Amino acid sequence: MNILKYVPILDTLRNYDKKDFRFDFIAALTVAVVALPQTMAYAMIAGVHPAYGLYSGIVLTILASSFGSSNQLATGPTNAISLLIAAYMASFLGSDNFFGNLFLLTFLVGAIQFAMGTLRLGSLVNYVSHAVIVGFTAGAGIIIAMGQLNNLLGIKLPKGHLSSIDKVMACFQNLDKMNYVAFGVGIFTIAVILICKKINKNLPGALLGVVFSVILVMTLGLEQYGIKVVGKIPQAIPPLSMPNFSLSAAADLGAGALVIAIIGLVEAVSISKAIASKTLQKIDPNQEFIGQGIANMGGAFFSSIAGSGSFTRSAITFQNGGRTRLSGVLVGFIILLVLIFFAPYARYIPNASLAGVIMVVAYSMIDKKAVAKVLKTNRNDAVVLLVTMFTTILAPELEQAIYAGVALSLILYLKDSGVANVKTLAPVRANDGRFVEQAINGQNPSISIFQLEGNLYFGSSADLERKLSEGYSDSKVFMIRFKGISVIDITALEVIEAFINRAQGDDKRVILSGVTPKILKMLDKMHIVEHIGKDNIFMEDDEVFATSGKALDEASSFVRNVGYSSHERTAQA
Incomplete structure (x- = not known):
């Protein structure tokens, strides 16, 4: 049973429902069709031959799906990771051991990820x-669509790396060069997908759209009209490779490996959680870290470049009904089979058809109900969502949106938690003899109650001090009630101690009520118990309002006997 915990694919196979295979297989076929050109393109972005992208799409996908946590996460080369690989490998270009160092980088990325998961x-x-x-999901959907606009329109973009916005601008500037045949193929693919969804949501619309497009290209010879196709795919299995395990190379690549590892994990877990919010699967981030680590470490010995979770391919898996991690394993084997047996036919896949598939996926990634719910429910969450979404679209690198969203979430949380929840009340005797508390509105009651709620720590101590100071009055007794406070630190207690000193200096009495054993222990260690007197401390009581009632009775008794000073009453006790 222990091995099932650490090798999730074994548990999946052990409890596999045969009814899920059709969905997993169709999703895997569709993802594989998209992964073929994508992985080749990302390898070129990384500065290596497209074949290495295909090898990564086989090995990383199989290993990550076998050992990771998510059922739908599709791992392999990604845009952001490939760009980072190119940057960190630039200094090794032309060297005799370039590929040895490249595979060492892949191994180091995996080792760091595996260690983080193990820890x-x-x-x-x-x-x-x-x-x-x-916000990240919605923004990613938008930029994925923006990035495919040129392929859908059949417009050739300038060479070099372009952002999604640059690609859109280039498309509008070159609309007169639009290839209407390519656009027609893309629209045809989208139409097939939508019609299939309307007939039966279980029909593999994306796969059928691509297959029909390949048939059109082959039978009508559409390449003569300038339509771009995937092109030649190498017929080979991932060859064995050996990373350059040397201390000097590891030292040179260590910093880059750490950056790639962290960004890869953020991408993978963010994508997993985004999809899990719809599938209701419980994601184990530690297991996902381990899965990504094993995938990259293993890939280093099979000629693979470093990779991570792909938003596009993961979304396609989800949208096309992939139910278990077996779908990811099947993707790897399907790509392998295509390399060996169907490479001559796969070369006819039109880029415009793939763009149509991705456009539909991108639109479906924007969860309109979830966006509306967040925008209507909480202002802070709405700000975080919008900032994350627009940062995803506008930032040079995708992971910066995650960093911006997390940072803003923490800032807004600290801003809110820096407010001390203090209510200033006055007790009024009801007809039945019970005390009823009312807010103080310009009154000067004999007894003032400061009701402290929530958690008090150094971040809210300044606000606590301000509110206690503003509530200070000519009352003869101040009662500080600790209501449901489970966390209080020394800074907040020092503020309360300063208030007690001020009140006692003015011959006023301070009573503490609702004190828990944990808070009492802290009060004792700070010598506040000794200073205020045990008779002025009322412990938390299981009976609702019991401790407050006892404290108010004591306060009322003190007011009736106002001739006694608080010091004299403590001495008598």
Whole structure:
């Protein structure tokens, strides 16, 4: 049973429902069709031959799906990771051991990720809130669509790396060069997908759209009209490779590996959580860290570049009905089979058809109900969502949106938690003899109650001091009630101690009520118990309002006997 915990694919196979295979297989076929050109393109972005992208799409996908936590996460080369690989490998270009160092980088990325998972650091992703995930998902959907606009329109873009916005601007500037045949193929693919969804949501619309497009290209010879196709795909299995395990190379690549590892984990877990919010699957971040680590470490020995979770391919898995992690494993094997047996046919896949598939996926990634719910429910969450979404669209790198969303979430949380919840009340005797508390409105009661709620710590101590000072009056007794406070630190207690000193200096009495054993222990260690007197401290009582009633009775008795000073009453006790 222990091995099932650490190798999730075994548990999946052990409890596999045969009814799920059709959905997993169709999703895997569709993802594989998209992954073929994508992985090749990302390898070129990383500065290596497209074949290495295909090798990564096989090995990383199989290993990550086998050992990771998410059922739908599709791992392999990604845009952001490939750009980072190119940057960190630039100094090794032309060297005799370039590929040895490239595979060492892949191994180091995996080793760091595996170590973080083993050390149970997955809880760090809990700081990525739901608003960040919704905003990131919506923004990612938009930029994915923007990035495919040129392929859908059949417009050739200038060489070099272009942002999604640059691609859109280039498309509008070159609309006169639009290829109407390519656009027609893309629209045809979208139409097939939508019609299939309307007939039966279980029909593999994306796969059928691509297959029909390939048939059109082959039978009508559409390449003569300038339509771009995937092109030649190498017929080979991932060859064995050996990373350059040298201390000098590891030292040179260590910093880059750390950056790639962290960004890869943020991408993978963010994507997993975004999809899990719809599938209701419980994601184990630590296991996902381990899965990504094993995938990259293993890939280093099979000619793979470093990779992470792909938003596009993961969304396609989800949208096309992938139910278990077996769908990811099947993707890897399907790509392998295509490399060996169907490479001559796969070359006819039109880029415009793939763009149509991705456009539909991108639109579906924007969870309109979730966005509306966040925007209407909480102002802070709405701000976080919008900032994350627009940062995803506008930032040079995708992961910066996650950082911005998390940072803003923490800032807004600290801003709110820096407010001390203090209510100033006055007791009024009801007809039945019970005390009823009312807010103080310009009154000067004999007894003032400061009701402290929530948690008090150094961040809210300044606000606590201000509110206690503003509530200070000519009352003869101040009662400080601790209502449901489970956390209080020394800074907040020092503020309360200063208030007690001020009141006692003016010959006023201070009573503490609702004190828990934990708070009493802290009061004792700070010598506040000795200073205020045990008879002025009323412990938390199981009976509702019992401790407050006792404290108010004591305060009322003191007011009736106002001739006694608080020091004299303490001495008598």
